[in-house]
Amino acid sequence: MQQPLGKEVAVVGGGPAGLLAAQRLAEAGCRVSIYEAQATVGRKFLVAGHGGFNLSNAEEAAPFAARYAARAPDFTGFLAHFSPTDLRAWAAELGISTFVGTSGRVFPEAHHKPADLLRAWVARLQALGVTLHVRHRWLGFGPNGALHLRHETTGEQTTVQPAATLLALGGASWAKTGSDGAWRPELERAGVPVVPFAPSNCGAEVAWSDFFREKVGRQPLKNVALSCGPETVRGEVMLTDYGIEGTPVYALTPQLRAQLAAGGPAVLHLHLKPDLEPAQLLEKLARRRPGKSVASFLGEALRLGTPVPTLLRELGPAIFPTAPTEAAALLSALPIPVTALRPLDEAISTAGGVAWGALDEHLMLRMRPGTFVAGEMLDWEAPTGGYLLQGCFSTGAWAARGLLSWLGQHP
Ligand SMILES: Cc1cc2nc3c(=O)[nH]c(=O)nc-3n(C[C@H](O)[C@H](O)[C@H](O)COP(=O)(O)OP(=O)(O)OC[C@H]3O[C@@H](n4cnc5c(N)ncnc54)[C@H](O)[C@@H]3O)c2cc1C
Structure with missing residues (x-):
């Protein structure tokens, strides 16, 4: 040679x-x-x-x-x-x-x-x-x-x-x-x-209500898990006025892109307490006393940050479930409908x-x-x-x- x-x-x-x-x-x-x-x-x-x-x-x-x-x-x-x-x-x-x-x-x-x-x-x-x-x-x-x-x-x-x-x-x-x-x-x-x-590796758009946008603005959700189909990624996500971003969202863009291309709605599932075993989460939820507001219960018993009650109201049922199993299901797989990925240039x-x-x-x-x-x-x-x-x-x-x-x- x-x-x-x-x-x-x-x-x-x-x-x-x-x-x-x-x-x-x-x-x-x-x-x-x-x-x-x-x-x-x-x-x-x-x-x-x-x-x-x-x-x-x-x-x-x-x-x-x-x-x-x-x-x-x-x-x-x-x-x-x-x-x-x-x-x-x-x-x-x-x-x-x-x-x-x-x-x-x-x-x-x-x-x-x-x-x-x-x-x-x-x-x-x-x-x-x-x-x-x-x-x-x-x-x-x-x-x-x-x-x-x-x-x-x-x-x-x-x-x-x-x-x-x-x-x-x-x-x-x-x-x-x-x-x-x-x-x-x-x-x-x-x-x-x-x-x-x-x-x-880009953010995902969510059609937040005007109320949610004004109330939450840009706030992090730390130590959560995000899933799309069978893939789950741990980390910190950021709620933004256009939707959601952060390492777990970026990592799930191939799955989101595939769901969007298939014409179906793309859905992320958010686990707000991935460190807790299902039984531990149920046990904490079972301790909820009537009369205690959802926001203060979630904050004190589960240490969930300020945007969480608003997020649950935005994406979940109008009233937070009283049954621990239903509440646990909501907190461990909150569906987030994604309308689009952010533009290519971003x-x-x-x-x-x-x-x-x-x-x-x-x-x-x-x-x-x-x-x-x-x-x-x-x-x-x-x-x-x-x-x-x-x-x-x-x-x-x-x-x-x-x-x-x-x-x-x-x-
Ligand atoms: C905000 C941001 C943060 C990032 N953070 C990380 C990180 O922490 N870790 C990580 O691993 N990656 C990160 N990346 C990704 C990483 O920067 C890119 O993957 C990498 O730079 C791509 O390298 P490349 O050489 O293939 O292309 P580029 O770096 O894009 O270089 C291509 C070059 O070709 C030139 N060019 C294009 N067309 C022509 C032409 N016709 N004639 C002559 N020249 C031309 C361009 O001007 C450019 O200089 C990040 C990217 C962004 C945007």
């Missing part, structure tokens, strides 16, 4: 998937150019850093891969090639130490800001000789692997002819970070099937993207030999908790590996 030394390679998209691929390719001796449409790279990566910079997760390999649902068999390989341990070692090499939080999530140590990691990373790429072309938008393919580009400030159009290309153009949420999904028609024109985009991540059938096992486009794809623009989804960034890093490393091997076979 020929060495890729000195081969010109283009990486399009400067998010985590593209930057990691660029690093791997440059370390292997390629001459790498990154083309990024925005004025700076890693904008969505920095946004991810605002709300607790969750880089990966310390979960075991098998349950980790299972987070990618139908794509678990593919991700088993990607994660083995660039694992959460590799990610932590990579960050450490850039001077960013990480720790595992109580939930298993992997974060940079508090004194490292997301921008510190990005700065160190870009400096490493530059030291490796990677050329960064910001404000360069990929417009489409030309003949023989050529790429048409437009300078976003001057409007000047150019064509480059790399030996191989890696596309890492991101999903279609948070368009202001550059992840606008505008690449979809271009790839479709080139014959590449793309599964329609859909919001993933979602933390995107479902849909380049169809797996369009790719070979190296993440190369079957229709376009020499063009590889990585990151969120592929058709996969995973919950929050570090699985998104890890998925982008791992597919970036895997596609770079495939590209190097392809270059070796196509001098």
Whole structure:
């Protein structure tokens, strides 16, 4: 096999998937150019850093891969090639130490800001000789692997002819970070099937009454469990004026999306006291004395917060059941009808993207030999908790590996 030394390679998209691929390719001796449409790279990566910079997760390999649902068999390989341990070692090499939080999530140590990691990373790429072309938008393919580009400030159009290309153009949420999904028609024109985009890890809309909206506004429900069909997720949810959000809601978006697509009403079931055994809950409810208001009973006996009585009135029967079994059933599976998911642009991540059938096992486009794809623009989804960034890093490393091997076979 020929060495890729000195081969010109283009990486399009400067998010985590593209930057990691660029690093791997440059370390292997390629001459790498990154083309990024925005004025700076890693904008969505920095946004991810605002709300607790969750880089990966310390979960075991098998349950980790299972987070990618139908794509678990593919991700088993990607994660083995660039694992959460590799990610932590990579960050450490850039001077960013990480720790595992109580939930298993992997974060940079508090004194490292997301921008510190990005700065160190870009400096490493530059030291490796990677050329960064910001404000360069990929417009489409030309003949023989050529790429048409437009300078976003001057409007000047150019064509480059790399030996191989890696596309890492991101999903279609948070368009202001550059992840606008505008690449979809271009790839479709080139014959590449793309599964329609859909919001993933997003809030759910509930048609609250005006009274509920005014009275409750935005309030958390801590330590609850939320179910949709057979799936149950524990955590904190937030009641908002449009509906409900928070980690358990985000994790259930695939199930909600399926129920909504099937035309049926989508329903979440809220368990307000998941820590109590059913018998314990019944026993507490049986102690309710006549004359005691529902709100003060729920607050004192069950430590349920202020929005709960209003929530029960909004979604449950007009009068709180006196029979303990009925009351327990209500508190452990309060149905919340969901009318829609929040708009795609608000979602933390995107479902849909380049169809797996369009790719070979190296993440190369079957229709376009020499063009590889990585990151969120592929058709996969995973919950929050570090699985998104890890998925982008791992597919970036895997596609770079495939590209190097392809270059070796196509001098
Ligand atoms: C609010 C929020 C919080 C998040 N928090 C976390 C978290 O804590 N943990 C986690 O794991 N994940 C988190 N994520 C998700 C994570 O940020 C993304 O999954 C990840 O950034 C996707 O990486 P990517 O490289 O595939 O794409 P992106 O990061 O979207 O990068 C794609 C790049 O391609 C560029 N581009 C697009 N089209 C073109 C074109 N035609 N020509 C040239 N360049 C182009 C874009 O400008 C962009 O810079 C969060 C996301 C959001 C929105």
